[in-house]
Amino acid sequence: MRALKLHELTLADRLADIAVDALIDEADLSPKPALVDRRGNGAHSDLHVGLMHASALSLWPMFKEMAEAAIECGEVGLPLREALGRIGREGEQAMLSTTHGVNTHRGAIWALGLLTAAAALEPQSTRASALTLRAAKLALLNDRYAPQPLSHGAQVAQRYGARGAREEAQLGFPSVLQRGLPQLHKSRQQNAGEQNARLDALLAIMTDLADTCVLYRAGTEGLHAMQHGAQAVLDAGGSATLAGRRQLHELDHQLLALNASPGGAADLLAACLFIDRLDGAL
Numbered sequence: 001m002r003a004l005k006l007h008e009l010t011l012a013d014r015l016a017d018i019a020v021d022a023l024i025d026e027a028d029l030s031p032k033p034a035l036v037d038r039r040g041n042g043a044h045s046d047l048h049v050g051l052m053h054a055s056a057l058s059l060w061p062m063f064k065e066m067a068e069a070a071i072e073c074g075e076v077g078l079p080l081r082e083a084l085g086r087i088g089r090e091g092e093q094a095m096l097s098t099t100h101g102v103n104t105h106r107g108a109i110w111a112l113g114l115l116t117a118a119a120a121l122e123p124q125s126t127r128a129s130a131l132t133l134r135a136a137k138l139a140l141l142n143d144r145y146a147p148q149p150l151s152h153g154a155q156v157a158q159r160y161g162a163r164g165a166r167e168e169a170q171l172g173f174p175s176v177l178q179r180g181l182p183q184l185h186k187s188r189q190q191n192a193g194e195q196n197a198r199l200d201a202l203l204a205i206m207t208d209l210a211d212t213c214v215l216y217r218a219g220t221e222g223l224h225a226m227q228h229g230a231q232a233v234l235d236a237g238g239s240a241t242l243a244g245r246r247q248l249h250e251l252d253h254q255l256l257a258l259n260a261s262p263g264g265a266a267d268l269l270a271a272c273l274f275i276d277r278l279d280g281a282l
């Protein structure tokens, strides 16, 4: 059989590769506070890094199908939004059957699904601001077939009036654009090293996010601990410094004690890594 050459990969193949790579890089990044990483399962009794990898890989066909739907539709509109909703729901089922029912990547399916479709629509225009604007326009469209389950996010919205994953996308991913990506670039410029730069980007996202996972598990006490603790690491010089590492260690302990897992921030770090990796890749 003839070997497949790299240039024969389709745009949809390459976007699915980049999305899955972003998820695997997020899972592997260590030490993340109270999240699953290479050290252990963080605040999750039912997760480990191998399951995060398996979950990420199970989503490759879904990301490819989302990119193909965007190429076929050719524009932001209801047909594409509803196709993404259907493909996303099927992807969630693939994820749940891989993880035996554990929600590993629901938020990531949403964020990376929108960004993958936005990139496939205009592969020559993947600058962060243009890409997130197209993704936001998609997120603002109402999928008529979306079920309205009483998700953790919906319960938290009722209880605290918090903005969740839907609003983050509809606003054009401000946590990624205004926090994660600038911090990633800043820490790289300061020669923090790639892993520390990614940790700093995660912490920057955590400083301001209304993470519905944290709110659901640990209420406003958990959210304040996450936001203030993340800011304290950055104020101490970031994860590449000794003082910053001490603060990071402290944050890990505090969040574990509160059972507060910043899963939404982890998904948005994956979105950040996806956008970063798109630069010049298509």
Ligand SMILES: CC(C)(COP(=O)(O)OP(=O)(O)OC[C@H]1O[C@@H](n2cnc3c(N)ncnc32)[C@H](O[C@H]2O[C@H](COP(=O)(O)OP(=O)(O)OP(=O)(O)O)[C@@H](O)[C@H]2O)[C@@H]1O)[C@@H](O)C(=O)NCCC(=O)NCCS
Pocket (backbone or CB within 6 Å): 044, 084, 085, 086, 088, 089, 103, 104, 105, 106, 107, 108, 109, 110, 111, 113, 114, 143, 146, 151, 152, 153, 154, 163, 164, 165, 166, 168, 209, 210, 211, 212, 213, 216, 217, 263, 264, 265, 267, 268
């Ligand atoms: C439009 C949807 C986002 C609707 O989903 P939902 O109503 O569920 O919205 P949220 O709960 O607000 O968010 C969904 C997931 O997004 C992550 N997230 C949380 N906060 C934010 C935030 N502020 N910004 C961005 N993203 C956020 C989070 O995902 C992570 O949490 C997972 C674990 O959470 P949970 O299930 O609560 O698990 P545990 O606490 O561990 O449970 P227990 O052990 O206690 O039982 C974690 O793995 C991360 O993934 C939220 O879960 C959208 O999802 C939707 O409509 N989907 C349907 C189909 C569709 O359209 N798909 C996309 C097409 S592009």
Ligand SMILES: Nc1ncnc2[nH]cnc12
Pocket (backbone or CB within 6 Å): 026, 027, 034, 035, 036, 037, 042, 044, 052, 104, 105, 108, 261, 262, 263, 264, 266, 267
């Ligand atoms: N590394 C991680 N740990 C726990 N929940 C997550 N959701 C997405 N990534 C996660």
